Amino acid sequence: MASPTSSRSNSPPPQDLWSSILDSVSSSRAIPSKNVIILGEPQSGKSTLAQHLLQKKDNSDTNGKDADFALGYDWADVRDEGDEDTLARLSVYTVPSSAPAHLSLLPHFLPPKASITNTLVMIVLDWTKPWSFVDQLETWMEWVNTWVKGDGARDLEVAREEGRERLQAHLQHYTEPANPGDAAAAPVATSSLTSTLLLPLGPGTMTSNLAGLPIVVVCTKADQIDGTEDTVGLGMVKGKGGEWEERTDGIMQVLRTISLKYGAALFYTTTQPAILSVLRSYVLHFLFMAPFVQPGETAVPHKNPFPFNARPNTLDRDRIVIPAGWDSWGKIGVLRDGFDAQRWGEAWDKDLEEGVVGGGGGAREMYRVLVGGDEGPKRPPLPALVTTEPDQNFLSKHYEALQKDPNRDPRAQFRPDPATTQTAGAGVVGPMGSSSFSLPSVEKAMMDMDGDDVSAKLARMAGASRSRAQIASALTNPPSSGMSQPSTMSPPLRSGTTGGSQQNEHQVLQNFFQSLLNTRRDSTPAGGATGANANPAPGPGDTSGSST
Template sequence: MVGLDQRMSSSPNRGSKAPGTNSRPTSKDGSKKNIWSSLLDGVANGKRLPEKNLLILGGTPESQREFLESFSADTSADPNLVNGKRKGKTPPIANQFALGYTYRDVLDADQEDTLARVSAYLLSEPCPSFAPLLKPLLTPQSVPETLVVILMDWSDPWTWIRRLREWVRLLRSVLVSLDDDTKIVMEETMTEWRDRKRGMDASAGAAGNLPNSGGPVTIPLGPGEWDEGLGIPMCVVCQGANNIEKLEKDHGWHEEQFDFILQFLRTILLKHGASLIYTTPFHANSLQSLIHSSLGIHSLLKRQSLKHNVIDRDKILVPANWDSWGKIRIIREGFDMEGASTAWSIEIQDPPEPLGQHTDAHQENEEEDGTSAVTVFEQTIKDPKRDTTIAHPSASGNGTKIEVETSDLQGFLTQQLDMLEQLKAKDEKDRANEPVPTLEMSPMDDQGRVNEHIGPVQFNMGGIQVDADDMLKKLRDREASRAQRKESVPNPGDEKAHNQALANFFAGLVKKPGGSPRGSPSQ
């Protein structure tokens, strides 16, 4: 385009056409006004996506991926359509070494328009040597569009406050090393966040304006609020809230422990103006709405509501600028918010130290002093595997422990699926080796039972209905009586008479009507 402009400006008599001709617009002094650059810049600016930044700190590469999946999850009514559009288009995540990176496009409710592009920078360990990697990410242009997310996990809540302290120390060391222009923008950003209307809908009025109040009203900050603003909005995400039930069943935790953790976290985060949320994998939550609201991403078609939740212990949501000491105190009496708040302000001033490499002498000094917020927290919330105050009796003294290490839900279901497949294969093998089943008894083997079902056998002899069973029975009886008579008194004459009588009987049976019996003389 530069060459084109040069050729246009070098052409003779380019600006001296007669009035009424199709000449390009000219300025008052008669010089040619270059409108092509402005038009092209306007089109480019219209297509340029708003750029947002997520600085994701903590967690493992797997938990960071889980967070990104929850953040990118679609909540529209037609997931099949969205899956078809996004299939194979998810950018890869590079988070195995040092500072990782990926990006996500935030789509509107209709999944057609792109609202913003979010660049995610991921760092797993609060190592001071990584501080130079974070510094270039914070510029006067990027600070207002950046949100710091610190990931925690319910698999080890006893480490939360120590990890959080190291991350805050690392961030402070980076922020104080920035140039003056960036620090001015950070101060302006924190002032804007702090002055937002706390606990009210944004539609109620502008920041500092109460409805029907007749003018701007400044709400004073309560105790412990915004004492230690970092200059960048922050959100703490506690993943794996489904492990709360596991801590309760396997390690005997009670509501007192969970309430203490919640009160401690909210007291500390109130000082930084940060938000807090508990998330559960594979369950819908307000994480996406919270992140979008913190980054200033708003749908053009569907208004996303963000409502606090401090009742459900596995779905806690505390938005920024909503909390206060009064709301924290009602959770459970006896919690020393003043002490925790003061101790936290003191110990975050120290330079960062690698997690897990703090010296024993330093830890002993903290324990002896008794004023460290981390020490107070860890004395109450202890690692069940290292807690010697909890007795773990053995079964019959043979070293068998009562507690059982359980796997996560997905791992358990995977094992059960493998077992079912093995049992299915075994059943098919046994079924193939089994002989063909045969009947235990033929129905013809038991004549008595058969006769019960088929009834008596009858036939017609010379017009007379004869019962075969009855005839056979009579013959057997006669044979039996004859045999007895033979044994007692042998008499050939009686036997001959009996035979003759029997012959006459059967002759009478087969005698035809109107005729004479066979073998008898005619009359």
């Protein structure tokens, strides 16, 4: 008989039992975590989509510019309609561009082995740059295929196979809702994927998705497609009438064909909250699709906590909704006659083949022909680079020129050439022709005054003026005598005549002496007139002055 001590020693410690119970309870009640990877070029609307997925406000800085990070990350709890229970925890990773430096960071934060079954990829395309759709899609799809391959481990390969089976079953079980409010119209939301009576996938469906990764292609800024204003400057594919509609419909057919190859959904969005809410509802529905059940296993009923009840829409260009599993080559061809979906699928595969990049007959070349040469406004070419001469070389050249003629006045090159000034044509304003106002004569007079007393110079000029005035007075008033003047003598000159002669005489003087001469001229005729009135010539009938 074993002792009580030995029996107690064989039993596990109580704390291990409680730990296992707590672990099982916590795992059963753990909140599921889902991931969304948003891929897109700069300024394509990624931040707007991330904010609506997480239902958070704009987190840009005060200047209205988003912070530029090598890898963006944010998360939020997804609650039910009553905002009571937390149904999931959603993490959003935003890759700012297709630069290798940005793409190389994501596998370190989100390794495919641990996250491939809980991750959705959203590829964002900008409708203001439609000519780049195929190029960007090929870039992003190639990166997705590289990411899901990982390190090639066996566990990752099994996860890829399960993902393909799950996505294929999701596409096969899709049923279009009868109306937006009919929640029972989609069997995937209420039943498990165990039915064996399923139709195979159509041609061109899910032929390139290696891991069955849920993918949503989102074309943002779709409200600019039907803009009435001229948006050619923004890079829109514009035309007139049927040509414009044919090109936009052709682009949609190409996008639908490529999305069909990956089992992806296609959405056109704007900034309207209602359209973005539909996209968010579908992303959550796609993330929580029913898991795949292996044949022979017990089927567990599955209910998608986020049913999607919106009907597909291929008519409204600003709110296109094409869920995964609804589209087919036949539906794509109905949109516009003459579109060969099979040819486009083969061209796409040719572009993605190893060693073939943009070869003849590929999807890129065909898409350039479809879109045309309109690739938006061309950037003006940058001016040619100007190589400046070193300062020492520049100064040495001028130094040598100055040494050849040390007496040269450097200001001479800024003075006008006299010969050129004299031969100026009509309409050229030049100096006045009068010699009295000629600047050289004034300059000469000023040079004559240099070194002499200015007051003495003015005194001499005043004396000369008085001498000329006395001579003029003597000519007009002869000296008086005891004899009477003959009656036939000419009448005396008027003061106006004297002033006129003085005026003609003074015109030859310089301009800056004119005021002085005018003053002397005004006083001289007055004195002359007084002298003339003192001794007037006798008139014919005047006998008072005659002798008896």
